[in-house]
Amino acid sequence: MPELPEVETIRRGLVRKITGRLIVDVSFGSRDAIRRIINMPPKKFLRKLKRRKITGLRRRGKFIIFELESHFLVIHLGMTGQLTLRDPRKNDEPFVRHPATGLQRTRQHPPDRHTHVAFFLENGNSLLYRDTRQFGRMFLVRSADYKDFFGKLGLEPFTPQYRLCAFAERLKKRRLPIKALLLDQSFVAGVGNIYADEALFEAGIHPARLACSLLPDEQERLFKALSLVLRRGIRYGGTSFRDYVNAQGETGQNQEDLRVYGREGQPCFRCGGPVTKIMLRQRGTHFCSACQRPHPY
DNA sequence: CGTTGATCCTGGGCGC
DNA sequence: TGCGCCCAGGATCAAC
Numbered sequence: 001m002p003e004l005p006e007v008e009t010i011r012r013g014l015v016r017k018i019t020g021r022l023i024v025d026v027s028f029g030s031r032d033a034i035r036r037i038i039n040m041p042p043k044k045f046l047r048k049l050k051r052r053k054i055t056g057l058r059r060r061g062k063f064i065i066f067e068l069e070s071h072f073l074v075i076h077l078g079m080t081g082q083l084t085l086r087d088p089r090k091n092d093e094p095f096v097r098h099p100a101t102g103l104q105r106t107r108q109h110p111p112d113r114h115t116h117v118a119f120f121l122e123n124g125n126s127l128l129y130r131d132t133r134q135f136g137r138m139f140l141v142r143s144a145d146y147k148d149f150f151g152k153l154g155l156e157p158f159t160p161q162y163r164l165c166a167f168a169e170r171l172k173k174r175r176l177p178i179k180a181l182l183l184d185q186s187f188v189a190g191v192g193n194i195y196a197d198e199a200l201f202e203a204g205i206h207p208a209r210l211a212c213s214l215l216p217d218e219q220e221r222l223f224k225a226l227s228l229v230l231r232r233g234i235r236y237g238g239t240s241f242r243d244y245v246n247a248q249g250e251t252g253q254n255q256e257d258l259r260v261y262g263r264e265g266q267p268c269f270r271c272g273g274p275v276t277k278i279m280l281r282q283r284g285t286h287f288c289s290a291c292q293r294p295h296p297y
Numbered sequence: 298c299g300t301t302g303a304t305c306c307t308g309g310g311c312g313c
Numbered sequence: 314t315g316c317g318c319c320c321a322g323g324a325t326c327a328a329c
Contacts, residue, residue, distance in 0.1 A: 002322060002323095003322055003323095006322070033306090036305080036306085062322090062323085076323085076324085077322090077323090078306095078322090078323055078324080079306090079321070079322060079323055080306090080307080080308095080321085080322085114307085131306095132306080132307055132308070133305090133306045133307055133308085133321085133323090134305085134306050134307080135305075135306065135323055135324075136323090137324090173299095174299085174300095175299080175300080176299080176300060176301090180300085180301090183323085183324090185323090185324080192322050192323070193321090193322060193323085194322055195322085238322090239322070240322095241321080241322065242308095242309090242321070242322080243321090243322080244322065261322095281301075281302080282301095282302070282303090283321095283323095284320080284321080
């Protein structure tokens, strides 16, 4: 589910509301789900979090990172993870799936069978972690281990380290389809299936091209396309295809602005030809077969 | 070493 | 209505 723009949108929606707050309690859902999601016994997790103050909120790739006093709580939302705030003074609304779009409409909701962790804050609000498919993970990382934890993660877009020369150098070493490389978090952090397809379309590059075969101007177009589509995703509050909601429980708007993802058979915005969908490494892959040629010559 | 495909889950949608 | 199958914003890991 959530790629860099979605995680960043959640972060921005939470940062003012939880920074400086104390975690007074943590409650858990079903045992089996908790064992998968948290990297330690729940009692230990609770002991380490109780009475801790949240001093800040960061993001690295698709990870959202809660700064505590001696630790970081690192959360990866997997495919269907949701982090939402619940204010007991406001009314709850049930999850409602829109019959036509399939999108969920909700503001805040009470915990249900997919709500696996609730963090209770001293101001009465709670932060709910809900995850239908249970692919998300939470880690408590000691401050000293922080760098190590993210050691293998790749270039971070929108930072000074995200530079064309580093990008091109990494590209040249890899002999696999460029789409597959874009999904590899040790290359560029934060890119997932939607934004990989969107960036390749913007750059006019066929998803099955071998990464090492990209010509210099293609490398540069892809480098720029990635930051373009990610920035656009953030500006529109993320892409809601199914489960993604922001910290307030609202869907994003970026699905209205996608060029190829989810548009199979519909006209390419550039040439008018039909958008093609193929399976590449078990992932749905959308592109325009006229604008994104399999061979550059 | 690098690359690949199976696997972990639940649920929605489709064909029969 | 129901069943079986395929698909879904992801990442890990055994096997080549």
